[in-house]
Amino acid sequence: MGRAFAEKVLARAAGLSEARPGEIVDVYPDLYMSHMASWRCIRTLEKLGTDKLYDPDRIAMVMDHISPARIPKTADDQRMCREFAVRKGIKKFYDVEAGIAHVVLMEEGYIRPGMVVIGTDSHSTIYGALGAFGTGVGFSEITAAWVTGKLWMKVPDSIKVTIEGPLARGTSSKDVMLKLIGTLTADGATYLSVEFHGSYTQGLSISDRMTLCNLAMEVGAKNAVVCADETTRSYLAERGVPSGHYAEVHPDADAVYVKSATVDGRSLAPQIACPHAVDNVKPIDQVAGTKVDQVFIGSCANAKYEDLVEAARILKGHKVAPGVRLLVSPASKEIVARTVKDGTYSILLEAGALITNPGCSACAGDGGVMADGEVTLSTANRNFQGRMGSYNAEIYLGSPAVAAATAIRGAITDPREFLS
Amino acid sequence: MVPGGYDAVMEKVGGKVIKFGDNVNTDVIIPGRYLVSIDPQELAKHAFEPLGPEVQKRLWSSQVVVGGRNFGCGSAREQAASCLIGAGIKAVVAKSFARVFFRNCINTGLLVVECPEAAEAVADDGELWIDYASGIAVVHGKEFGFASYPESLRQILEAGGLIPYLAKYVLPQEKALKG
Ligand code: SF4
Numbered sequence: 001m002g003r004a005f006a007e008k009v010l011a012r013a014a015g016l017s018e019a020r021p022g023e024i025v026d027v028y029p030d031l032y033m034s035h036m037a038s039w040r041c042i043r044t045l046e047k048l049g050t051d052k053l054y055d056p057d058r059i060a061m062v063m064d065h066i067s068p069a070r071i072p073k074t075a076d077d078q079r080m081c082r083e084f085a086v087r088k089g090i091k092k093f094y095d096v097e098a099g100i101a102h103v104v105l106m107e108e109g110y111i112r113p114g115m116v117v118i119g120t121d122s123h124s125t126i127y128g129a130l131g132a133f134g135t136g137v138g139f140s141e142i143t144a145a146w147v148t149g150k151l152w153m154k155v156p157d158s159i160k161v162t163i164e165g166p167l168a169r170g171t172s173s174k175d176v177m178l179k180l181i182g183t184l185t186a187d188g189a190t191y192l193s194v195e196f197h198g199s200y201t202q203g204l205s206i207s208d209r210m211t212l213c214n215l216a217m218e219v220g221a222k223n224a225v226v227c228a229d230e231t232t233r234s235y236l237a238e239r240g241v242p243s244g245h246y247a248e249v250h251p252d253a254d255a256v257y258v259k260s261a262t263v264d265g266r267s268l269a270p271q272i273a274c275p276h277a278v279d280n281v282k283p284i285d286q287v288a289g290t291k292v293d294q295v296f297i298g299s300c301a302n303a304k305y306e307d308l309v310e311a312a313r314i315l316k317g318h319k320v321a322p323g324v325r326l327l328v329s330p331a332s333k334e335i336v337a338r339t340v341k342d343g344t345y346s347i348l349l350e351a352g353a354l355i356t357n358p359g360c361s362a363c364a365g366d367g368g369v370m371a372d373g374e375v376t377l378s379t380a381n382r383n384f385q386g387r388m389g390s391y392n393a394e395i396y397l398g399s400p401a402v403a404a405a406t407a408i409r410g411a412i413t414d415p416r417e418f419l420s
Numbered sequence: 421m422v423p424g425g426y427d428a429v430m431e432k433v434g435g436k437v438i439k440f441g442d443n444v445n446t447d448v449i450i451p452g453r454y455l456v457s458i459d460p461q462e463l464a465k466h467a468f469e470p471l472g473p474e475v476q477k478r479l480w481s482s483q484v485v486v487g488g489r490n491f492g493c494g495s496a497r498e499q500a501a502s503c504l505i506g507a508g509i510k511a512v513v514a515k516s517f518a519r520v521f522f523r524n525c526i527n528t529g530l531l532v533v534e535c536p537e538a539a540e541a542v543a544d545d546g547e548l549w550i551d552y553a554s555g556i557a558v559v560h561g562k563e564f565g566f567a568s569y570p571e572s573l574r575q576i577l578e579a580g581g582l583i584p585y586l587a588k589y590v591l592p593q594e595k596a597l598k599g
Contacts, residue, residue, distance in 0.1 A: 138498030187490035
């Protein structure tokens with residue numbers, strides 16, 4: 001009987017010849033990511049009364065979520081992390097200027113096919129964009145991994161998601177995922193390993209793969225993956241990681257899936273997740289015209305270079321509607337540099353955008369919060385009540401193209417109106 | 421020792437229930453703005469704040485949180501479990517859980533039970549008791565079975581969470597091995 005991706009990758013990381021779904025195994029992850037929560041791990045380590053780390057080279061710390069500090073307590077916490085990294089020789093330490101941990105670690109070439117990566121962030125599923133097994137854990141678990149190098153994991157069953165492309169005009173990987181989330185619902189893949197297959201994924205950009213794997217979290221996935229191919233290999237090669245430096249893992253052709261789902265991208269319309277649930281998804285024509293106070297282009301789901309270029313393509317020559325705020329928070333420093341270089345940055349500025357430093361920004365409620373009764377159209381991955389300021393504010397989720405079109409009109413707008 | 425953790429699994433635990441619907445997310449359980457703290461008591465003051473002070477007051481006087489499907493969906497924040505411990509909650513019972521929340525409960529020593537029948541049967545404000553060792557949930561005299569944990573996870577839960585477990589069992593062992 002064939003094995004799915006998760007079964008194979010977890011067996012390897014647990015040093016076993018086989019790991020069957022439902023089994024609980026001790027896994028030795030290749031990388032442990034902690035973001036702003038790192039200080040909690042350090043405090044927990046102190047409580048544990050040990051100072052010995054299993055392998056400092058497997059520790060990655062990125063000061064996202066709140067960057068830079070806004071209150072002295074946060075500044076203190078960040079200093080604690082900085083000093084800890086120096087003291088412990090943690091080389092994969094990135095400070096407040098770097099951007100969102102997930103994106104930074106991929107850009108730096110630390111995430112490789114076949115790896116198991118755990119992170120103090122639920123969207124750690126994103127690492128599947130490079131053929132790795134990524135999953136979110138709590139900070140105690142990261143601390144435990146720092147010390148013992150291992151963590152218990154239940155081997156998940158797998159779901160096969162087939163996406164057929166090419167995508168219809170005006171749609172993107174975000175629309176594909178919103179459609180899937182609306183269909184499967186918020187717990188449609190709880191504890192499952194999501195494998196993306198189908199013609200759309202072949203040769204798909206790493207940026208779009210990030211969006212797919214990131215948003216898979218919103219159906220409850222344990223991890224999500226687009227298996228490594230030539231696109232993955234050349235992305236890594238460009239970042240100084242030749243293909244001999246990792247071992248790809250692929251599911252068997254006869255792997256067993258407990259569930260399957262299909263999205264036909266060829267007939268897709270732009271999709272919107274309405275307040276306050278990510279699976280409250282509607283095609284755009286049902287919500288077009290809804291007035292917004294703010295548009296947020298940001299987050300690890302959709303503030304990558306390609307996303308900003310897409311938004312700029314629509315915003316070029318237009319202005320943000322009067323009274324509307326357009327917030328753009330690029331996902332990383334590298335992305336800022338690229339957009340400055342190719343002029344995307346100026347297009348956004350000229351349209352009237354407020355471009356913040358790279359980081360989680362408004363997605364984590366770190367700036368860009370809303371007043372009572374306000375509405376934001378966001379490219380992020382969650383629209384829970386109170387996530388961006390007032391508990392009485394509303395968040396709609398859509399693609400970067402929808403965000404750009406919406407900023408111009410000041411109301412939720414179908415981006416196809418701006419595409420010739 | 422994580423407050424509430426040790427007692428929670430040593431005997432029959434339970435009490436008054438506060439009941440929620442499906443898909444209760446972590447931003448509702450503990451809003452992101454309060455994550456600057458890791459103190460369960462401090463966090464407990466803000467647990468379920470988006471739902472208003474009435475719900476919060478009821479939370480503090482309850483011992484069992486009951487949820488519908490996909491309880492605890494959303495972020496990986498461990499404080500979604502520890503804030504409940506701080507609020508005096510002894511057990512969380514739901515029809516189903518989001519996976520990171522489920523892990524975080526075990527790892528902070530909070531009894532977490534997936535038992536759709538008991539979650540359905542119990543009324544808001546009713547009583548629910550858990551006999552952990554035998555895998556039985558009791559709602560007003562009626563018993564419902566649930567799958568008990570594998571040994572390895574039970575040890576973590578019984579130690580009061582992952583960190584106390586490491587301190588108690590794993591680290592001393594490693595030290596002893598090195599002699
Ligand atoms: S951008 Fe948003 S979803 Fe992504 S890591 Fe930051 S807070 Fe989490």
